[in-house]
Amino acid sequence: MISQLSWKVGGQQGEGIESTGEVFSIALNRLGYYLYGYRHFSSRIKGGHTNNKIRVSTSEVRSISDDLDILVAFDQETIDVNFHELRNGGIVLADSKFNPTIPENVNVTLYPVPFTEIATELGTSLMKNMVAIGATSAILNINPNGYHEVVQDTYGRKGEKIVEKNMEAIKKGVEYLKDVFGFDRTDMYLEKADGQKRMFMIGNDAIALGAIAAGSRFMAAYPITPASEIMEYLIKKLPKFGGVVIQTEDEIAACTMAIGANYAGARTFTASAGPGLSLMMEAIGLSGITEQPLVIVDTQRGGPSTGLPTKQEQSDLMAMIYGTHGEIPKVVMAPSTVQEAFYDMIEAFNIAEEYQVPVILLTDLQLSLGKQTVEPLDYHKINIRRGKLLNDDLPELENKAYFKRYEVTEDGVSPRVLPGTKNGIHHVTGVEHDETGKPSEVALNRIEQMDKRLRKLANINFNTPVHKRIYHDHPDILFVGFISTRGTIEEAMERLENDGIAVNHAHIRLIHPFPTEELLPLVEAAKKVIVVENNATGQLANLLKMNISYANKIASLLKYDGNPFLPHEIYTRSKELI
Template sequence: MLAWKIGGDQGEGIDSTGDIVIHAANRLGYYIYGYKSFSSRIKGGHTNYKVLMANRPVSAGTRHTDILIALNQETITLNGEEMNGGIIVADAAYSPTLPPNTHAMLVSLGLTKMAKEAGSVVMRNMIAAGASAALLGFPLEVLAQYVAKRFQSKGSGIVEANRAALHSGYQAMLQETARLPRLPSLGSPSPGNRLVLTGNDATCLGALAAGCRIMSGYPITPATDIMESLTKYFPLVGGTVLQMEDELASITAAIGAGFAGARSMTATSGPGLSLMQEAIGLASMTETPVVIVDTQRAGPSTGMPTKSEQSDLLALIYGGHGEAPRIVISPSSVEETFEDAYEAFNLAEHFQTPVIIATDLSLALWQQTVERRTIDGPHVPIDRGELYLSQDLSGTSSFQRYAFTADGISPRTLPGTPQGQFLATGVEHAPGGKVSEDPENRRQMMDKRLTKILGIHALRAPLRYEGPVDAEVVLLGIGSTVGINKEAQILLEKEGISTAVAWLRTLAPFPGSECQNLLAQARHIVVVEQNATAQIAHLLKTAGIFDPRYHSLTRYDGVPFLPEDVVRESRNLLTQLEVKH
């Protein structure tokens, strides 16, 4: 595996350069994982983009960097400690220097000078991309083809200028290669039919495959990409994206569309979720299907909009006043995000309830290679649940929309269905929909709403598990931490520590007994989560299964865990336990 990184000020084309390297590596047959650190501003402030390349799937970042492209001195200062014998390529324009104890070879290239010669200083990132191709041993034409496709809408002049800049950087770097240290080998590529996608991309594709045709939303980092992408896709299939005035309007419009029979969704992050909670309760009370995507970020309030966190979990499950049951599912990879986005609409209509997809910023925004076959289409047919048509109501004098049934799921109708009209209200109601405050009816209605969603565990596996059932250490997580745990598993196994990875696919209703059964033989279970209050551990404790084998590992500084962090803490845990015994 090889780690490449570029850093500079926001607005200098850092993202573009990272994208070029990612797509070039993918086209050459390598697996990639690309992630970045950026501030909550449009321009200015340090940003960096790191790309891992390998001939096996990569699911998380890493601490070390092999190649660092530094567009300013600050990049070297902030990231130099990640180097351990690698190469730093810096712009000669700022007379770069290596800080003490930076273990790397510094190569000073005239990036700014060559960019000006190519036509504009803004092409400095293209010079850097060309130099990177030479270091990585990539054919320049692979990068040039991607650049031509990316900039074709701006005209042939822009395309040719950027191609020339790539060539200049490539040739300048070739002249330095003879004196450079040897970099880790990428090995032989693994050709395949793969795409480069983010979790947000997969959410859109899954929603399209599910037949979603209405998305109402309000822009918010890091969920905005979902709305923007569907704005491009929906017109191709007769769908509509509505940019609403706020999150309250977004969720209520989606609920209204679901009530009318359309498959509808909204997408938001923590602050927007807070505003949506009362309406989520309305959908729960009226048993109306709706899908909500929460791409979690660091809170509370505005918090840190561009930093990842998993601190909305309890709000997702219990948020709002009263007890409003909902289903909460949690994908852990781009592939699972596609799967869950599709399945969420089936679940919402089958159980007639809100379904929330809990992702996080890292899963939503970071790019990964994905096997095309995993997102080619749904694995299960569309399920619209108990939906009565006019022929099902023949001879019915009064449709009982909220009838008590054995499984708690009552047949529903769509507006306009003959003899299928009913009253839908957020006030407690009797089976026919009319307002009722009868104590026995209230108890039965609450039980109906609470118990019907328990059937989800029969329809989908609530947990997944990889590794020996009697592992010495099981790393348990959700969302983007699962990929981190999988990379940590590889490292721990190399140290001779038997390791497994488990992850929750359903958060509500919480699969307590399933967790207990699956993890029964594990010797130690480390619960890895990106929040301060150990919210997954809280759910386990509430279910009565957080016994002495369980240990919490939390991080909440806005920086994602690295596999090395999990390895270190797992090793320390085992050492402490050995000392005690």
């Protein structure tokens, strides 16, 4: 029996590959298994190779596996593209409709199963994915009845007959593998899970849920991969809490609408990807100079321009810190797990209001769209902080004076009132202004207002700016990464430790302002610092050099082909670097 499995289904986009992975993985999640999934999909609406690789385990997993145990293929291209991942003794389940072939003299077994034919006999070829799930279940020794609840949830709205037909397709897949091939390889049986109930979600769902928990009741956004699921989730859920989502005409409108709604007192945000953030830069500057809270989610993808819109990359980092014109205080956060995405989204709203600054929550395609098991969220941890938002009891101002909305304060944060508050009248403008908001080009006032705004960053309070796994006082390697590379780095660390190489790990969650004090002693203690990131120019490594120095011991481990890191890549390449 095995305690861990790597399974992949592939075919042409639009023929049910995603639903195959969904039904399979949700059912196993409900049985108590831990899962980590990653979808490779084309930027076309229909057509082009797509696959869904899912890792199943009886213990927690946070990365894609190096190899593959079972490949389910709906066309020959799936075999040709993915066969190299199969381990010795692996299995290919392929639709016999296309006469599948595999390379000769390899220790991999091909089982041609008439997925399409069996499904057609049951009423429609669309159910071929259910037949494939059934064949997989025979290999893993999973009772097909374990899928009934998921099939009911997925297809129940179409009627009970459809549910019964899909369940019959799963059982036919089981029967075919056992009756025709006599499958009885107990070495492929999957160990029983603990049966515990856990969530199973993508990072975008966690971000959207975090926004609701933070009290956000309005989102303005324009659709873009890989951010659209945030908007789609909230379109369904936010009205239940008295909220609304508006699909704007473009990202500029989305960002300025969010600023206006925040000015009115609502907790509002927008979400996009790199091209959309480029359009928002002027508006982010408006948020900075008017000191209006603003939360933006940037789900990174392959660039530049349209680039690789459905592929993994982490190349927006410098743009998110330095992209705006002029100089404004800004916070950039980078959650590394689905759980952190939920909690950090709440914290993003708190920081935006406490310090009256734009806050960018930086994710990447792997975290945003990769689906994984999540332990139950602790809603008792939620704490709403609105900073210096004053109530209606404002003192009456003498001589018809205006409220000092931009008052120069020691901590850089001015008192804030909502429009219409009695005795709170003030100007709001995108040009430089005095303490009441009145436009001013006086040199001394400019210096006072700039210094006041920039003082905010010295007081940012973020509970865990760096996630640390420190095992050694003077390690051979200190790995540094951000966002979705965390689990892959941790798996590579275990292999290096087994080789006698001492390894520590620092994963940065607060990108700007940079957590220099937290990282400096870790960098000083290490013989070699290896920065793992999905871009071509080593942006995170350059930030490390700018803020901490020690450039002579910092090395970059880069990948920018559109695919996420695999554990063996970090393991092998880091050994070469030391």
